[in-house]
Amino acid sequence: MKTLVSHFATLGKNFYTSLAPQGLPDPYSVCTSRAMANELGLSEEWMASSQALQAFAGNTVPEGAHSLASVYSGHQFGVWAGQLGDGRALLLGELETINGSFEIQLKGAGRTPYSRMGDGRAVLRSSIREFLCSEAMHGLGIPTTRALSVVGSDMLARRETNETTAVVTRVAPSFIRFGHFEHFAYRGDNEPLKQLADCVIERYYPECQPNANPYAALLAAVSTRTATMVAAWQAVGFCHGVMNTDNMSILGLTIDYGPFQFLDGFNPAHICNHSDEQGRYAYNRQPNIAYWNLFCLGQALMPLIEQVAGSADAAQASALEALEPFKTEFPAALQSKMQVKLGLPDMQENDKVLIEDVLKLLAKERTDYTIFWRTLSTSQASHNFEPVRDMFVDRAAFDMWLSQYQQRLQAISGWEGRAAVACSDLMLKSNPKFVLRNHLAQTAIEKAQVKDFSEVARLLKVLETPFDEHTDCQTLAGFPPDWASHLEISCSS
Numbered sequence: 001m002k003t004l005v006s007h008f009a010t011l012g013k014n015f016y017t018s019l020a021p022q023g024l025p026d027p028y029s030v031c032t033s034r035a036m037a038n039e040l041g042l043s044e045e046w047m048a049s050s051q052a053l054q055a056f057a058g059n060t061v062p063e064g065a066h067s068l069a070s071v072y073s074g075h076q077f078g079v080w081a082g083q084l085g086d087g088r089a090l091l092l093g094e095l096e097t098i099n100g101s102f103e104i105q106l107k108g109a110g111r112t113p114y115s116r117m118g119d120g121r122a123v124l125r126s127s128i129r130e131f132l133c134s135e136a137m138h139g140l141g142i143p144t145t146r147a148l149s150v151v152g153s154d155m156l157a158r159r160e161t162n163e164t165t166a167v168v169t170r171v172a173p174s175f176i177r178f179g180h181f182e183h184f185a186y187r188g189d190n191e192p193l194k195q196l197a198d199c200v201i202e203r204y205y206p207e208c209q210p211n212a213n214p215y216a217a218l219l220a221a222v223s224t225r226t227a228t229m230v231a232a233w234q235a236v237g238f239c240h241g242v243m244n245t246d247n248m249s250i251l252g253l254t255i256d257y258g259p260f261q262f263l264d265g266f267n268p269a270h271i272c273n274h275s276d277e278q279g280r281y282a283y284n285r286q287p288n289i290a291y292w293n294l295f296c297l298g299q300a301l302m303p304l305i306e307q308v309a310g311s312a313d314a315a316q317a318s319a320l321e322a323l324e325p326f327k328t329e330f331p332a333a334l335q336s337k338m339q340v341k342l343g344l345p346d347m348q349e350n351d352k353v354l355i356e357d358v359l360k361l362l363a364k365e366r367t368d369y370t371i372f373w374r375t376l377s378t379s380q381a382s383h384n385f386e387p388v389r390d391m392f393v394d395r396a397a398f399d400m401w402l403s404q405y406q407q408r409l410q411a412i413s414g415w416e417g418r419a420a421v422a423c424s425d426l427m428l429k430s431n432p433k434f435v436l437r438n439h440l441a442q443t444a445i446e447k448a449q450v451k452d453f454s455e456v457a458r459l460l461k462v463l464e465t466p467f468d469e470h471t472d473c474q475t476l477a478g479f480p481p482d483w484a485s486h487l488e489i490s491c492s493s
């Protein structure tokens with residue numbers, strides 16, 4: 001690997017514990033993302049070398065690395081959980097590339113001072129899920145941390161059963177979470193809190209610096225990015241599953257893939273995390289939870305906002321104002337995502353109703369979310385709406401909606417000419433054919449557990465370009481099998 005640098009380490013000892021990875025015995029490569037390697041400037045040759053394998057297994061430390069586990073705290077399921085930290089992730093350092101600077105993190109490379117009761121390991125099952133979903137989200141155009149590789153080992157870890165272990169190499173400009181700020185704020189450590197905020201502003205949000213109150217500006221900027229991210233989740237039918245504040249990226253990236261799920265049938269109240277008994281992180285609650293989490297971040301930044309604002313009252317007003325972007329930008333971002341899903345060139349008066357009506361219909365019939373949108377798109381392209389109509393039991397209700405939709409389309413200027421083609425093109429680029437459904441991941445995992453990694457590779461290929469047809473992979477775009485609904489995905493990973 002090229003030489004790493006370490007900006008995070010320069011923050012100092014308050015922020016982390018330095019320690020070497022504890023690698024995996026007899027590692028084998030499970031999968032790598034060539035696209036990610038390319039972006040990092042890592043050659044295919046090196047990626048295939050035993051040097052790379054040992055580095056990604058945590059058995060050797062790349063040149064220039066300063067491996068460390070960072071400390072953070074957080075609210076888990078709405079309750080203050082105190083100190084958490086990287087219990088099984090190790091930051092190696094950053095690679096400076098022509099595409100920017102990227103932190104390289106090993107997940108599953110042994111215990112750290114923040115492991116609490118955990119073993120510091122990640123099992124192959126959850127590592128494949130994280131790897132594939134990171135790259136799938138990137139393929140969908142949704143802000144996310146990335147994955148470079150998964151390396152497996154026959155070493156076992158105890159979960160519900162014994163499972164083989166793995167290390168995922170994750171990549172992001174930064175893995176800093178809301179919880180990093182909460183950690184110092186709750187201890188009243190305003191110095192490191194300021195140091196962290198200044199560092200984040202300088203490196204990732206330089207546009208906030210000239211603001212009268214840069215910390216309030218930071219909160220506003222994070223609100224905006226988070227709004228964009230969650231709008232993208234909602235539009236594609238993605239449930240994160242564990243939106244604790246320690247799983248919220250300060251860069252507005254989807255982070256920490258655990259019991260996530262892409263919706264099969266459209267159920268707005270769907271809960272994907274088997275351990276989430278109250279449904280706190282149900283699909284339709286994600287936007288409110290994101291706002292709640294931003295509020296926690298606001299509270300954590302309050303001492304800094306107050307230092308600049310001069311008084312507690314002024315700081316509070318300033319923080320509340322900084323959270324406002326979420327309230328306006330989330331609905332605006334979601335609306336614009338739904339607009340392109342429908343292939344509309346702009347938003348008009350009644351379009352909101354058109355969107356609401358179709359979602360109501362999907363919810364009533366639990367219509368498969370991904371297949372509905374893709375079939376609507378291909379129907380639009382072929383002028384044959386029978387396949388999408390066939391998805392509904394209540395055809396009269398669907399026909400009523402379709403006729404309203406078609407009236408709206410036909411009113412677009414130039415509809416008889418190029419506008420119709422532009423509409424179906426837009427739809428085919430906005431409604432993916434492939435998403436990482438639970439059963440697809442499960443099938444790939446079961447094969448990988450007997451050392452057949454071909455299905456992981458096949459899935460990666462379609463998920464990297466999920467809007468393409470991939471006609472040879474038709475089965476990956478089908479309805480979930482009956483057994484899929486019995487899959488229980490918990491936090492255990």
Ligand code: AMP
Binds near residue numbers: 089116118121247258
């Ligand atoms: P998560 O629910 O995956 O976001 O994890 C919450 C906290 O538990 C974080 O501090 C993780 O580092 C830690 N954690 C999760 N699994 C393990 C494990 N197997 N070993 C050590 N720490 C873990």
Ligand code: MG
Binds near residue numbers: 246247256
């Ligand atoms: Mg986490």
